[in-house]
Amino acid sequence: MLKKEENINRLERNLEEAAKDIASLKTVLPKVSDERDQVWRELRQCCEKNMLLSSENETLRGTIDRLEEKVLEKEGEITILQDTIGSKHLNIFSSPDF
8 A cells, every 4th residue: 555655646636747848838839939939930031042142143144244245345346446457558648448
């Protein structure tokens, strides 16, 4: 009978400890939930920002490609003009070619 009483007392102590643990967890749970929600909001904002930056990056890459093409075109025009000027002999007294 004594052993039964000891088991009951031990179980009651375990139950009290478990009740205290649950009570403390109930106070922590809302804080953790709020932190989790905040992290999710920040994650969504970062994902949106990442999408916008990726889009802007692609737009800028396209702009760079077009500018590089224009530079190559202008360099070609400059080379043609230099070749044209270099092939003509400058004669101050001759009339200009129109």
